[in-house]
Amino acid sequence: MNLVELEKKLIAAARLQVPDERVPYAFEKRITALIAARAAADHWVFWARGLWRAAASCVAVAVVLGAVSLFTPATPDSSKDLSQDFENTLLASADLPDNSSTP
Amino acid sequence: MEERSEAELITAVLKGDAASFEPLVAKYSPRVFSTARRYARRESEIEDICQEVWLKAFDKLKTFRGEAPFEHWLMRMAVRTCYDFLRGHQRNRISSFSEISEPEEDWLERFVAEPGNVAEDADAAKLLIGRVLEKLSPEARLVIQLLEIEDRSVKEIAKITGWSVPLVKVRAFRARGEMKKILARMTQEKYL
Numbered sequence: 627m628n629l630v631e632l633e634k635k636l637i638a639a640a641r642l643q644v645p646d647e648r649v650p651y652a653f654e655k656r657i658t659a660l661i662a663a664r665a666a667a668d669h670w671v672f673w674a675r676g677l678w679r680a681a682a683s684c685v686a687v688a689v690v691l692g693a694v695s696l697f698t699p700a701t702p703d704s705s706k707d708l709s710q711d712f713e714n715t716l717l718a719s720a721d722l723p724d725n726s727s728t729p
Numbered sequence: 730m731e732e733r734s735e736a737e738l739i740t741a742v743l744k745g746d747a748a749s750f751e752p753l754v755a756k757y758s759p760r761v762f763s764t765a766r767r768y769a770r771r772e773s774e775i776e777d778i779c780q781e782v783w784l785k786a787f788d789k790l791k792t793f794r795g796e797a798p799f800e801h802w803l804m805r806m807a808v809r810t811c812y813d814f815l816r817g818h819q820r821n822r823i824s825s826f827s828e829i830s831e832p833e834e835d836w837l838e839r840f841v842a843e844p845g846n847v848a849e850d851a852d853a854a855k856l857l858i859g860r861v862l863e864k865l866s867p868e869a870r871l872v873i874q875l876l877e878i879e880d881r882s883v884k885e886i887a888k889i890t891g892w893s894v895p896l897v898k899v900r901a902f903r904a905r906g907e908m909k910k911i912l913a914r915m916t917q918e919k920y921l
Contacts (some may be wrong), residue, residue, distance in 0.1 A: 628914050631844045636861060636912075638877045639854035647759035650776060654754035657783045661747050664784075722769035 735799055744788055744883055754783055761807050767874055768811040780813050782807045808889050815867035833857045864911050869904035
């Protein structure tokens, strides 16, 4: 069989075939509705993404602070912590008269 | 109300007025559907392709610079979407030619008897070329469709597909070889 001729004939047949330009009813409305629906979905996606990012950064900050508090070496004078200082400052006025009364 | 120009509609869409996209869809959908029908057969598949083309067009509208007509930009997108569809739907390529209908067989027999006198506008010939095209690889099918059937130049095909000119030439060469092999297989299956 002459394959070259067959190919020519079939290509000619394909050229004669003009595809249909028919569009389904209200196709443009469907596309517009799809775009609108996607925009609404995008709005929620935007918020969800933002909240996830915020949550992730909060977790990262918590981990860093945890690591810092865990690995920071204890101060040599461990008895003198913030609560002790606070108490001393608060009671300083009460301690002073006792010192002045002594001869 | 005065009809807005294409450029005005595109500007409005880019400013956030999605409703202005509708007249563009209404105007160019016949061409998009016609292109999709060259690559897909089922109506549901054709509708899916066209829907994807328009959604892509909406998403990428900001990349349209207005240097070429909107229609050209859109048709490039349509052809590329059809190519993606072909790559995702290669199920018909493996099947044999055993399902050829009686009119197609008759047409082939008449071609064997009198190659010069057989009519190429016969429905059987159109069905037969449809089967042959379905068996080509996506690249080969796209090249044969654009180069041989739509009679486009290599440069035009390169612009539409985004391939380089040498790549189009190489793919065209391979596509012709692939087509010859398929035709040889078809005639062997029928006449041996």
